[in-house]
Amino acid sequence: MAVRVRAPSRAGGGIPRRCGTCRFYEPSPVGGRGWCTHPVLRGPNLRPLVDGDGLACNRGLYDFWEPAANRGPGRRASFAGPAAFLRLLLIILPAAVVIAAGLYLEWTASSRPVSPARPEPTPVVPTPTPEFYRGWLAVANTGGLGVYVRADPAADARRIRPWPERTRLEALGEEIEAEGRRWVRVRDPAGNVGWVPAEYVEPVGP
16 A cells, blocks of 8 residues: 655645545544545554544655545535435435325325214104093994993904993093004093093093
């Protein structure tokens, strides 16, 4: 390895004589500093970290500086290479993943079908019980056959007892629509409580 006698502070072509302009200088992430890769100075397993503006190989009357072919006057080497690319990738990649995840969630939310709102249930207003189904009723309109008081408001419900026309029944104030006809809840003279069709009774005085 040739040893160069120290020349003036600037080499030919106006390039400052310092580590940052030497071809053996490898920039590091530390601002203004880098590694010296000179085979004599670094040793077998060592790359000393040097100041880019200094000249670490200065030995008084000589040094090991050699100009870098791609560096001009006053130009400091930039940190480049696979390590720099990897660091840049580690910075950009997480941000890209976060942005992509946000866009995906926004897209899935906008494309998801919106279920129609359930209509509010309409409150059921109870039908006022007509005065016809209060007080006293009399069996009527049966053609003389009379009517059965039944256990439930249905034509096939259990028969409690038959009563002839004009029998007085006490209306208990309840009525229901079933099987296409209206039924009235009554109490017969024997004290039985059941249902009769509304068309077979009529109101009478007390």
